[in-house]
Amino acid sequence: MRREARRSGVFTRRALLALGGQATLLGLLGARLYQVQVAEGGRYATLARQNSVSLRMIAPVRGRIVDRFGTVLADNKKNWRALLIAERAGNVNRTLDGFSRIVPLAPRERARIRRDVVRNRRFIPVLVRDFLTWEQMAAIEVAAPDLPGIVVDVGDTRVYPFGPDLAHLVGYVAPPTPADVQRDPTLALPGMRVGRSGVERFRERSLRGTAGAVQMEVNAYGRVIRELARQDGVPGDAVGLTIDAALQQVAVNRLGGESASAVLLDCRNGEVLAMASTPSFDPGLFDTGVSAAQWRAWVTNERAPLINKATVGVYAPGSTFKMAVALAGLRAGAITTTTHFFCPGYLKLGNRLFYCWKHGGHGSIDLHGAIEQSCDVFFYHTALLTGIDRIAETAHRFGLGVRLDIDLPLQADGLVPTRAWSHRHGRPWVLGNTAISGIGQGYVQVTPLQLATYAARLATGRAVQPHLTRTVGSTVLPGGKAEDWPLLDLPEPLLDAVRQGMFSVVNNPRGTAWAQRLPPSLGVHMAGKTGSAQVADVSRVERARGVFHTSKLPWKLRPNALFVAFAPFAAPRYAAAVVVAHGNEGAEAAAPIVHDLMVAALTRDPAGRAVPPGGVAARAGHGGGTGAA
């Protein structure tokens, strides 16, 4: 009984305490009620009287995208359009009937409008028709009294002055999906667009801006009496890219209709000056809607126009990989700059023969000659003496087969295999794999962007990261100076030995790209390396036996042509990589493109010219250079 008394005593105390707490909270609510209803009541009462007051939202202006000199790459174009505000329409169908007499509406359009009306709050304007002509506009305005709920205003659409040339890079916008709208209701506003790829998508947050709202007093007939309050939207930030639109056009034109990509970097700071992928597509089509036939054509095209091959395409680097192998060997002590290997035209490993591209072989050859003439046997030896894991470690340092974190939504990682990787995938590593990795084949896969980065890092010895954005609004992003990037921690003499080899590739008559040496008038030299990477194993063996020339193979089976380069040799400023899918010989298909791109770059010298200081992108529009150099 005593215990029961104790329990009930505790209950009584605590229940009273709880009651007190509840009373206090209710008292506070009473006080709040007084505050809202009486103390501030007058203000709210006025608001209430005006509450035929309707709110109208204003879509923010999407930020522009400009190149390094302020040339506009993505802009907004004025667009006259008719909107329907359901709460003012009364009978939506009757209003649409009236509208159809002026501007005919297809049944599908009407269905879409009705769906949008149902889906949104009744005060949110719904798009009826955009891209109205001046005559249509005038007719609608005249008929306004018979079209309750219809409002005509001017909105924005996105335009891309460079169209397909920058489609992969700048990306495109499309109307928001219902899922987007659920995340951010302001996207329901007519004219709002969401970046779906490229910079448009990667910088969506900065580009979009914030919606504004206008509070308006409206009379019983829906006429606006006056504006009560305006909360201006915040326009999206302009995004300034590192791209030079003129050079980009040179690259695109030079790639032509090939399934190819080119990347040009400022090798001192990693700024991407041009990044082209061909064939391309018209980014403006996504705003208005892509037809099924167009979509099918894109998707079934074996040259993959929708894919940005520069960042997403992966290719075996072929002989362009040899500098990484050489440096791995030099660092490991497996070879020195004077090591000679004898090339009889093949290497016998076990009972398997690994061929050199040159039937009959190069004879006794050292590192310099092996790069210059692209001797395969030299690099089989080097790779076997160095080991795959060391090769991978050095290649990764150069950005090959690792994520580069460029500011685009999609990029491939590529691969430089290691023993650990091989075991993870349940494949035992065999020495033959190491040998063919030595000439950038087998499992080795890299993106053209990685190749350009590799060339830039070889040239400068710094771990520059490729990046696309210089400014967002008035903020200048870091990374524009060479000192922003750490050194690679490779001995300069070793790097130099490899660079000398690359010099001879282009500037020595024996070099594989002698035909692509820069014109003497420029007064500077280019260093580079060719590559032809087999895509079908059978062709590699048969070509080595001299059975037939690869250009006679079906397109899909022809080797990929590659070339990486930097210039000027004495004081490197530009690094480039070009990959022409199934272009056969790197020296014939890829190197001339790099040559022309380098000439254009050195002539225009975008990296050497002053660029408008940060923030100018926001008001720029008339920057330098729209013509090709």
Place this chain on the structure above:
Amino acid sequence: MSDRRLLRSVPFDTTAKLARLNWVFVLMICALAAVGYAALYSVDGGAPRPYAETQALRFALGLVLMLGVALVDIRFIARLAWPTYAAALALLVAVERFGHVGKGAQRWITIAGFDLQPSELMKVALVLALAAWFHRASWERVGQPLFLLVPLVAIAVPAALILKEPNLGTAVITTVVGLSVLFAAGVRWWMFAVPLLPLPLIARIAYGHLHGYQKARIETFLHPERDPLGAGYNIIQSKIALGSGGMWGQGYLHGTQAHLDFLPEKQTDFIFTIVGEEFGFMGALMVLLLLALIIAAGMLIGLRCRHQFGRLVAFGVTVNFFMYVFVNLAMVMGVIPVGGVPLPLVSYGGSALIAVMLGFGLLLSADLHRDAEFPADAGAL
């Protein structure tokens, strides 16, 4: 003491029970329902349809249910406590499996044509189960942390299920109601303090992990004027409606805001704005007082009760009612973020009404059987 018990023993026949029923309490409930009818009548634009009439019928049904439960012997109810809990839990699981989605959350399940929100029933069942558990426990036993394991799990499981629906508001209320029963049962103070200590830290970390748009919602709540069209819309419109009522109101059926389409959910969660607009601060204050009286009466029933089960049931049911009232009113007045909690007996809707009336039935039963011989060892299980 024993002679008093003889004087006020438990009546056995139904007539005697009805005579002893707490009619004052029943009257207050009816008064509140009348406020609800009047408000819905106004929402309907001065007509009984579509809301007022339906709701009145529901209330009549709820009244019968309440009286029916009130007459059941509290000891028998105690025996049913855990089975009821199990059934409610099963319904909660069912809602996750088969429930249909309304307003973006999976909260409803249809049984025999009734749209049911099991989370509402769950709160009453939880109170019953916890009361039954602590009824058997001595003061010393309640002090042992291990003894609290079962009740904590009993709270956590339904709370987690409700949270998953997702219905944050009800999940929080369920937890608070459950913990309040623990508090009334005598769980030591420090045990409540310990889990609360790291709370600010957790909140801080959680805020860091929120998505951008979730943060935006919190920001919107803190500054609704910044987003007058999104989440801030309801809060602003609700405040405008209340404010337009002023001291004496616009007069019954003469509110402007409620009848125009500015106010969302005006027949359900935001029903109080009608009262505030048409009857003014004075009218709203009267309703607030009525609600406070019902809460005080519920607590008083608990205090008068002579067995722990009845005390805890009365306490839990009352706290549950209080939480509805507080969260709803605070939401309408823009004190806490918007979350779908109705004002019981006033808002349009069946689920909450039935659950609340069921709770009141238990409360009345506890009152009717307050002197019943129900020792702690008379196993409630």
